[in-house]
Amino acid sequence: MGTVRNxxxxKGSAVYSISPDHSVYDALELLEEKNLGCLVVVENEKLIGVFTxxxxxxxxxxxxxxxxxxxxRExxxxxxxxxxxxxxxxVCMQLMTEKFIRHLPVVENGQLIGLVSIGDLVRMTISDKDYLIDTLSHYITG
Structure with a gap:
């Protein structure tokens, strides 16, 4: 199984964020416009929360x-x-299952660099399984 980097x-590392002082309505508009289920909340260029x-x-x-x-913010x-x-x-799947969450911000050296969702993990898992099945099929059939 792969890593968050994979x-x-x-998928790319585009992350949509909102200020904690914006209204919930503004956040909902952005979620709808971008077809998202989660926004990261950033204040002074620092991740302080998520809005789902x-x-x-x-x-x-x-x-x-x-x-x-x-x-x-509220x-x-x-x-x-x-x-x-x-x-x-x-590990991401374990965290999501144990904590009942669907999105994980990705941080490197204190900087927000991406966001992974449960959908991203499912796609990666399916891709890994498809690759394994294809490899084993080629091995068996020679």
Whole structure:
């Protein structure tokens, strides 16, 4: 199984972020525009949290708050679990399963360099399995 670096090389390292002082509504617009499930929250060029659709559903909708009046800071998930480019996909899957999360910011030398999702890990796993099956098939058939 590969590493986070392999995923970022395949999908790219574009990361969409938002300021903690923007409204939840602004964050939702960006999620919809970019077809995302998560934004990283950055303040003074430093990762301070993540904002997800789950945060919105549980901390705005169910609490009766207004998305136009609530700042991202109030509902973001602070101190997110992060990984490095050398973290294995297997470790990422374990973290996501144990912590019930779907996105992991990727940090190298204190800098945010990417984001991996559960979908990225599933695609990598399928690709690895397809490669293994193809290799074994060629070996068996000579």
């Amino acid at each position: 995923i970022l090389q395949s 659709e789950r945060d919105y559903a549980r901390k705005v909708v169910l609490k009766g708050k207004s998305s136009k009046e609530t700042p991202v 509902i973001m998930t602070g101190q997110p679990i992060v990984v490095t480019p050398t973290t294995s996909c297997e």
